[in-house]
Amino acid sequence: MEIFGIPHQAFLGQLLLGLVNGAFYAMLSLGLAVIFGLLGIVNFAHGALYMLGAFAAWIMLDKFGINYWFALVLAPLTVGLLGVVIERLFLKHLYKLDPLYGMLLTFGLVLIAEGIFRELYGVSGQSYPVPELLSGATNLGFMVLPNYRAWVVLASLVVCLGTWYLIERTRLGAYLRAGTENAALVQAFGINVPMMVMLTYGAGAALAALAGVLAAPIIQVNPLMGSNLIIVVFAVVVIGGMGSIMGSILTGLGLGIVEGLTRVFYPEASNIVVFVIMVIVLMIRPAGLFGKEA
Amino acid sequence: MNKANKVVAVTYFVLLVLALLAPLLGLYPVFLMKLLCFAIFAAAFNLLLGFTGLLSFGHAAFFGSAAYVTGWFIKSQGWTPELGIAAGVVASGLIGLVIGAVAIRRQGIYFAMITMALAQIVYFVCLQAPFTGGEDGLQGVPRGALFGLLSLESDTAMYYLVVAVFVACFLAISRIVHSPFGQVLKMIRENEPRTISLGYQVDRYKLLAFVLSAALTGLAGSLKTLVMGFATLSDVHWSMSGEVILMTLLGGVGTFFGPVFGSGLVISLQNLLADKVGSWVTVIIGVIFVLCVLAFRKGVVGELQAYLERRRRATAAPEG
Numbered sequence: 001m002e003i004f005g006i007p008h009q010a011f012l013g014q015l016l017l018g019l020v021n022g023a024f025y026a027m028l029s030l031g032l033a034v035i036f037g038l039l040g041i042v043n044f045a046h047g048a049l050y051m052l053g054a055f056a057a058w059i060m061l062d063k064f065g066i067n068y069w070f071a072l073v074l075a076p077l078t079v080g081l082l083g084v085v086i087e088r089l090f091l092k093h094l095y096k097l098d099p100l101y102g103m104l105l106t107f108g109l110v111l112i113a114e115g116i117f118r119e120l121y122g123v124s125g126q127s128y129p130v131p132e133l134l135s136g137a138t139n140l141g142f143m144v145l146p147n148y149r150a151w152v153v154l155a156s157l158v159v160c161l162g163t164w165y166l167i168e169r170t171r172l173g174a175y176l177r178a179g180t181e182n183a184a185l186v187q188a189f190g191i192n193v194p195m196m197v198m199l200t201y202g203a204g205a206a207l208a209a210l211a212g213v214l215a216a217p218i219i220q221v222n223p224l225m226g227s228n229l230i231i232v233v234f235a236v237v238v239i240g241g242m243g244s245i246m247g248s249i250l251t252g253l254g255l256g257i258v259e260g261l262t263r264v265f266y267p268e269a270s271n272i273v274v275f276v277i278m279v280i281v282l283m284i285r286p287a288g289l290f291g292k293e294a
Numbered sequence: 295m296n297k298a299n300k301v302v303a304v305t306y307f308v309l310l311v312l313a314l315l316a317p318l319l320g321l322y323p324v325f326l327m328k329l330l331c332f333a334i335f336a337a338a339f340n341l342l343l344g345f346t347g348l349l350s351f352g353h354a355a356f357f358g359s360a361a362y363v364t365g366w367f368i369k370s371q372g373w374t375p376e377l378g379i380a381a382g383v384v385a386s387g388l389i390g391l392v393i394g395a396v397a398i399r400r401q402g403i404y405f406a407m408i409t410m411a412l413a414q415i416v417y418f419v420c421l422q423a424p425f426t427g428g429e430d431g432l433q434g435v436p437r438g439a440l441f442g443l444l445s446l447e448s449d450t451a452m453y454y455l456v457v458a459v460f461v462a463c464f465l466a467i468s469r470i471v472h473s474p475f476g477q478v479l480k481m482i483r484e485n486e487p488r489t490i491s492l493g494y495q496v497d498r499y500k501l502l503a504f505v506l507s508a509a510l511t512g513l514a515g516s517l518k519t520l521v522m523g524f525a526t527l528s529d530v531h532w533s534m535s536g537e538v539i540l541m542t543l544l545g546g547v548g549t550f551f552g553p554v555f556g557s558g559l560v561i562s563l564q565n566l567l568a569d570k571v572g573s574w575v576t577v578i579i580g581v582i583f584v585l586c587v588l589a590f591r592k593g594v595v596g597e598l599q600a601y602l603e604r605r606r607r608a609t610a611a612p613e614g
Binding site for chain 2: 036090097104105107109110113114118231232234237271274275278279
């Protein structure tokens, strides 16, 4: 069976890979949007935190024999704590400044993190084994589905929708959204805003790290994996606009799929297709697909 | 001419004399040339960030594409250096026109993200295009002879060409900033809505500033290819865009001499440390970045100016 002249197994395989990438885009742009909303900081280090998550999982397995399922919890916790430290040490001094300074500072953090890991582990990449429970593949009749990839898509969707629910439908989320609108007023109502800001950055960092752990068995764990991703995620954010949580999720997944399809039909352009879409969106709708401000 | 201007004029004169004498003082000319190329790069970048208030995170695209275009024309087509450089400047100016036209549709952080994403397209084109040499880049680009007459193979001849171009660029940027056009750019930086309400076509001014900055950046990239004899992927990589931001920030955003000073500092540091500490250079650069943003936002030259200004006021106050 063929679809548009492409063997359907290859077609569906790339589609799935696109969906997996899209899931990572969604998780990262989600965190970026939440952090920007509350802190007013474009977190350049988001890709580096994703890389740290993957490395944390790899180190846990390699040095301490901690398996994938524990790493799935421990690595994001560790990186989330690091996020809290970063917020306390650096970011909280920048809230009154132009958001560009936040971007520059976190860019510096990227250089530090990448430099350290490049020195320690080189650029070649470490492979992380697929956990036993999820190894192998399931034959669905029309395609062979690698179990781990299916798990990544499922897990990321659950995490994304969970985050959406937390922010849009719970009391805590209401505080968060109120803080985004007017932090001073929320503080006047007796809510500890600095604490909330700190934990938000920590949670965003943990979310990025979780994406990193999920990615570890699929791609080689290497120091540059984050910066390659973050630039695409920036484009995703420009396309989607940072105004809406659900918008970030849908844009991320959609662009992942488009990228996967491009890899089938015109592989040379798969690296740049997201950027090209960004240009088109900027031409037609400069505020982004889900953006509010002009 | 008041006293402050006199001090500045004398400083520049001394620096120029030093630059002209440098090869005789036994300084390694290739290092000096590289330093001057990056000084042009940072000064061109500062035209956009310091005087127009636009932070581009994609200037490596202009630097690198010009480096490749110049290298290709000279190496594969046998063009003379001045034509190769002109081709590089035109190419980077045109790419600047396209990227600028798209990016100025958004402001602030979005502008930074868009320029970065667009520069990434240029990076992938340089990685995959048939004439760029892929991962290896263009190696062994000959310097040739200027106008087919003056051989640039000797480092001394090349050095004086670079100094001449640098001085020309510096004067050009100073002219641009002090022109009525430059005043409008500063107005946009200070208060864009106000500028619009005064009837200025802000987008045109921004675009022209962007193209000028891109073309001058291209000039720096082209010269670099000629000096070093190669153009590689690291010239178009996003980390290059970050480096030029650091040079400008470290020296002093919106000052004339700051970017020159900052690039000198960063390039010297890289040169000094590269053999000794390997990847730790990146870490050190990152730490400087963080410290700059936290404690040192005016940069070295900016802080110095602020200090002199405070002292001038302190001495002037009792009289008035």
